[in-house]
Amino acid sequence: MEVAPKIPVIEFSSEDVENGRSSSSEQGRERWEVLCSKVREACESHGCFLLTYDKIPTSLREDMLVGIKALFDLPEETKSKYQHPKPYRSYQGKCPVVPLHESFGIDDATTFQAAQDFTRLMWPQGNPAFWLTDQYCFLFNDYDSEILNTMSSKMLELSFTILGMIFESFGIEAKRHEALVRDSRSILRVMKYRVPATEDQNLGLVAHTDKNALTVLCQNEVQGLEIVSKEGHWEELVVPKDAFVVFVGDALKAIKHRVVMKGDKERYSFGLFTLPKEGAMVEAARELVDGEHPLLYRPFKFADYFSYFLSNLSDDALDVYAGV
Ligand SMILES: O=C(O)CCC(=O)C(=O)O
Numbered sequence: 652m653e654v655a656p657k658i659p660v661i662e663f664s665s666e667d668v669e670n671g672r673s674s675s676s677e678q679g680r681e682r683w684e685v686l687c688s689k690v691r692e693a694c695e696s697h698g699c700f701l702l703t704y705d706k707i708p709t710s711l712r713e714d715m716l717v718g719i720k721a722l723f724d725l726p727e728e729t730k731s732k733y734q735h736p737k738p739y740r741s742y743q744g745k746c747p748v749v750p751l752h753e754s755f756g757i758d759d760a761t762t763f764q765a766a767q768d769f770t771r772l773m774w775p776q777g778n779p780a781f782w783l784t785d786q787y788c789f790l791f792n793d794y795d796s797e798i799l800n801t802m803s804s805k806m807l808e809l810s811f812t813i814l815g816m817i818f819e820s821f822g823i824e825a826k827r828h829e830a831l832v833r834d835s836r837s838i839l840r841v842m843k844y845r846v847p848a849t850e851d852q853n854l855g856l857v858a859h860t861d862k863n864a865l866t867v868l869c870q871n872e873v874q875g876l877e878i879v880s881k882e883g884h885w886e887e888l889v890v891p892k893d894a895f896v897v898f899v900g901d902a903l904k905a906i907k908h909r910v911v912m913k914g915d916k917e918r919y920s921f922g923l924f925t926l927p928k929e930g931a932m933v934e935a936a937r938e939l940v941d942g943e944h945p946l947l948y949r950p951f952k953f954a955d956y957f958s959y960f961l962s963n964l965s966d967d968a969l970d971v972y973a974g975v
């Protein structure tokens with residue numbers, strides 16, 4: 652197994668992101684432009700990058716991982732109460748194709764209500780993982796959903812910042828980015844991969860590209876992500892402690908990835924998937940299309956493409972569906 656050495660690690664500071672191109676110093680503006688180009692270059696060349704970002708505190712990530720562990724420690728019967736008509740949301744566990752994997756998908760966990768509805772369903776009597784007295788259970792349940800929705804909101808904000816940086820580096824007008832923010836929503840997916848038993852294969856999650864626009868992922872200390880290199884080989888993506896993984900999805904230029912489990916510790920991860928709202932169109936910015944850069948995909952409704960993908964699950968669904 653080769654290790655992917657060249658996936659860039661990009662560092663954003665709160666200051667960079669808050670000031671952006673309106674930084675008062677020439678130096679600040681230059682730094683921002685360089686960062687925007689690095690992000691675009693990483694997305695174009697690799698379809699992913701690793702990111703360190705001090706605006707999302709390590710303590711919040713750790714609290715989130717503690718909460719996620721407690722969630723997956725709940726009885727199967729409780730976890731199975733989370734059922735949803737849309738794909739990739741309902742509790743999934745013990746699936747024969749990926750028996751190591753369990754997951755939940757929560758729509759708009761960035762809102763307090765959605766996060767709270769979820770935790771109340773899982774812990775109707777309060778959160779037993781923290782062994783609180785009844786008096787505090789109610790409060791703790793609130794605290795728990797606060798972690799969920801605070802983390803999701805920060806990850807969504809980060810996703811919009813990254814998308815904005817890509818737009819900026821292409822010189823696309825700011826109002827297009829505002830429209831994208833208006834027309835987007837998110838799903839928070841939380842995942843556990845158990846350690847394979849001797850009779851199991853070690854595949855944690857099958858090879859896929861993310862179908863959405865952009866994914867920001869966070870994991871515990873257990874590695875497992877692999878990506879396909881340009882030469883078509885699987886390479887390990889070693890994620891430094893406290894770094895986020897950013898994947899561009901099919902709406903940009905996706906990279907195929909999977910999870911493979913090694914060692915004897917469970918892997919926990921969570922990802923914020925930004926995607927177009929119901930009915931929103933995906934369309935190349937007109938100013939980027941000319942004789943030298945012909946249109947590659949016709950405009951399409953994201954929801955229609957997604958239904959098409961679900962009906963055939965093929966790797967080249969986007970090319971077949973919207974390629975010109
Ligand atoms: O568990 C991970 O880190 C990867 C998850 C993933 O790729 C996905 O849910 O699309």
Ligand SMILES: [Fe+2]
Pocket residue numbers: 859860861908
């Ligand atoms: Fe993925």
